[in-house]
Amino acid sequence: MRPFNFTKVTTVKDGITKKEDTGQYIAGGTNLLDLMKKHIAQPEMLVDITTISSSIKPLKTGVQIGAMVRNSTLTLDNEILTKYPLIAKAILAGASPQIRNMASTGGNLLQRTRCVYFYDVDMPCNKREPGSGCSALHGNNRMSAIVGWSEDCVAVHPSDLCIALVALDASVKVVEKNQKERIIPFKDFHRLPGNTPHQDNNLPANAIITAIEVPVNPFNKHYAYLKLRDRDSYAFALVSVAAALHLENNRIVDARLASGGVAHKPWRWSDAENFLKGKEANTANFQEAARIAAEQTKPLEGNAFKVPMLKGAIEVALQNCLTA
Structure with a gap:
């Protein structure tokens, strides 16, 4: 160092x-x-x-989570557990208690999208050294992306919290260098790799995240977070799914589906969500939503297994919403 x-x-x-x-x-x-x-x-x-003051504040329009609020605090807060439980569910699937006790909410958003080659300084990596090449593209890409990747980078975003936040249409409050405040929709905060994979997000230079805001939503009763990984703890997702349903008499009024372990950024399955709206909450419709999502993937040589894994994970997560 x-x-x-x-x-x-x-x-x-x-x-x-x-x-x-x-x-x-x-x-x-x-x-x-x-x-x-x-x-x-x-x-x-x-x-x-x-030491910058930070807290969880209920708003008329939703909830504001200060950037310095620890991940573990979110899993214990009554406002989050009552009205936004998908957030707590996702956090508890990630890392270890020790890391959750240290990690901040704003910092979770800013962790680097990475793969094993990012840490291996003897191997080319466009994220670490732009223009050097992507070792994972034709190398060990078992953990890599199956959607939204480019030939410059196939790494996947590691966060669990961010998958819940993108599913719930959160936004990021930042203060720029000129002291002006700016709101960035969460879906636009992280970037796909394109030809600039070293840029993980759209946070302006020298700006600071002050809070994350989550709007009021009807997804506090029927929700699920499913994470498939190589071991039960302290492992990034091969595939994860955040699912939430707004039901009326078993009819889906609205739906949310997002995944981790599949792309350079937290990924929303918007077409699958749109399919589910107005449909009955049943196995056949859940299977069709999973098929729609899986059809949008483009796996690499070493991770084709992720496609059926994704389909199964979406189906199970949606079924789990009915028993939440």
């Missing part, structure tokens, strides 16, 4: 003022410190934002 300067701030304004272009903000550090130890991230300054 290279030497760096360190400063601690207590307000967003001070954080933006004191951060240099060669510096980075640090909260829980659960991803950034790993990258620094491996000399992938080499900031000349760290700006500690852990």
Whole structure:
């Protein structure tokens, strides 16, 4: 790890003022410190934002989650558990209790989309070194994307929380360097790789996330989060599915379907959602929604197994919504 300067701030304004272009903000550090130890991230300054005031605030329009709220706090908060339980369900499927106790909500959004080659500094990786090539494209791509990938990058976004947030139409509040506040729809916050895979998101340079807002929704009764992985804990998803249904007399008024482990960003299955609207909540319609989603995939040589896995996961997650 290279030497760096360190400063601690207590307000967003001070954080933006004191951060240099060669510096980075640090909260829980659960991803950034790993990258620094491996000399992938080499900031000349760290700006500690852990003492910036942050909380969970109910709003008339929904709920506001401060960027510094710990992941574990979200799994215990009554407002979240009562009105937005899919968020807590997704978080509990991720990482370990120790990491959830450290990780911040804003930091979870900013963790790097990555694969094993990203950490291997002896191998080409366009995310780590733009223009060097993608080792996973024709290499070990078992964990890689099956939708939205490019020849420059086939890595998948690792977050579980973000899958729930994109399903619930959240938005991200940020303050830019000029101190102006900006709202970014969650679906537009993360990026597909295209030919610039080193850019994971659309956060403006030197801006800081202040909160995530989730609108009022009817998905607190029939919801599910299903995560398929190689082991039961501390493992990224091969495929995950966040599902939620708004039901009236077993008819689907509205539906939400999103996945992790399949793309460079949290992925919404909008066509499958639209198919489900107005339909009966039954096995046949769940199977058809899963088929619609699976038809949009384009697996690589080493991960074709993810397609039937995705279909099964969507079907099971939707069935689980009926018993939630």
